[in-house]
Amino acid sequence: MSGDCREQAPDTDGGRSGGIVSGSGAVTSTVSNPRLWLNPNKKHKPESYEDLQLDFAPSIFSSLEQYLPPSMLGVGRDDKVKFMREILLKYLPHGERHRVQRHREYRQKIISNYQPLHRELFTIHPEAFFVSSFLEAISDNGEESFRGIMSEPSPGVFTFEMLQPRFCELLVSEVGNFGKWVNEAKVRIMRPNTMNRHGAVLDDFGLETMLDKLMEGFIRPISKVLFPEVGGSTLDSHHGFVVEYGEDRDVDLGFHVDDSEVTLNVCLGKQFSGGQLFFRGTRCDKHVNTGTQSEEIFEYSHIPGRAVLHRGRHRHGARATTSGHRINLLLWCRRYLILIFIA
Numbered sequence: 017m018s019g020d021c022r023e024q025a026p027d028t029d030g031g032r033s034g035g036i037v038s039g040s041g042a043v044t045s046t047v048s049n050p051r052l053w054l055n056p057n058k059k060h061k062p063e064s065y066e067d068l069q070l071d072f073a074p075s076i077f078s079s080l081e082q083y084l085p086p087s088m089l090g091v092g093r094d095d096k097v098k099f100m101r102e103i104l105l106k107y108l109p110h111g112e113r114h115r116v117q118r119h120r121e122y123r124q125k126i127i128s129n130y131q132p133l134h135r136e137l138f139t140i141h142p143e144a145f146f147v148s149s150f151l152e153a154i155s156d157n158g159e160e161s162f163r164g165i166m167s168e169p170s171p172g173v174f175t176f177e178m179l180q181p182r183f184c185e186l187l188v189s190e191v192g193n194f195g196k197w198v199n200e201a202k203v204r205i206m207r208p209n210t211m212n213r214h215g216a217v218l219d220d221f222g223l224e225t226m227l228d229k230l231m232e233g234f235i236r237p238i239s240k241v242l243f244p245e246v247g248g249s250t251l252d253s254h255h256g257f258v259v260e261y262g263e264d265r266d267v268d269l270g271f272h273v274d275d276s277e278v279t280l281n282v283c284l285g286k287q288f289s290g291g292q293l294f295f296r297g298t299r300c301d302k303h304v305n306t307g308t309q310s311e312e313i314f315e316y317s318h319i320p321g322r323a324v325l326h327r328g329r330h331r332h333g334a335r336a337t338t339s340g341h342r343i344n345l346l347l348w349c350r351r352y353l354i355l356i357f358i359a
């Protein structure tokens with residue numbers, strides 16, 4: 017990999033540069049010159065935008081809504097969407113705006129042609145997806161209950177039981193079905209990032225809303241407590257994908273950091289040997305290639321259904337999967353709004 021091993025994913029949420037907005041908190045509510053408030057109105061309960069096909073993730077609209085000027089808070093949802101889209105597009109650099117638009121068209125084309133195999137995966141069903149210990153900890157929603165279901169075998173690396181075997185099976189089968197459709201329809205798809213030749217972006221074939229809910233309702237509350245220094249409570253966007261290793265697939269994954277604040281990595285199966293994750297401590301951009309202290313060295317063996325949660329800046333990689341077939345679900349969770357508006 018190159019000097020800076022930060023990976024950039026080719027999705028609409030990957031934009032990292034941007035402008036500055038609303039320094040003084042001054043407001044106008046006209047769409048011709050839309051402005052946001054500097055501080056969020058935390059008492060305002062945002063609407064849900066999940067049912068709309070928009071160019072930004074539904075959770076971005078829900079998060080942004082609290083920054084609307086008071087005169088906009090009570091208007092209809094369509095007017096809010098129009099206002100917020102204008103703001104989002106206005107503050108994206110021109111090239112990025114174009115990329116968002118093209119990616120939206122790409123996603124739309126896939127979603128209108130691909131027939132899902134297991135429709136029950138496309139809406140979140142916590143009881144069917146998650147194990148009960150995880151659900152209980154989320155419902156308790158406190159540091160003690162989160163730590164109660166987790167181990168932290170190395171500082172900043174948390175592991176816990178998360179997904180039910182049936183959910184893992186269905187997701188693996190859905191990914192297989194998507195791959196089959198891609199081959200048969202001869203569609204060229206974008207891979208999850210520049211490190212993978214195999215794997216698929218789940219957000220691109222209809223799972224964006226479900227994964228948005230997973231991040232908002234399950235990963236954000238945990239991150240608020242375990243990763244406050246990277247803005248765990250303000251995660252508002254994600255890049256959701258699977259990686260696949262084994263014969264005829266990728267073998268290993270080089271040393272890197274993720275383009276995320278917090279990364280969720282859950283093994284979905286199937287049978288495999290090898291494929292351990294290796295960690296080498298957290299670094300900022302400037303020091304990403306510095307040496308490793310012995311206490312930062314940690315190796316983790318994947319177990320189906322079990323999650324690993326770590327900061328995106330925690331340096332890591334994956335050893336060769338030496339036999340069988342390994343599939344992992346990755347959710348790179350980000351703070352998109354903060355990055356484009358308060359750059």
Ligand SMILES: O=C(O)CCC(=O)C(=O)O
Binds near residue numbers: 259269274281344346
């Ligand atoms: O293969 C794995 O488990 C690690 C995947 C990973 O680190 C990534 O895709 O960013």
Ligand SMILES: [Fe+2]
Binds near residue numbers: 272279332
């Ligand atoms: Fe990674």
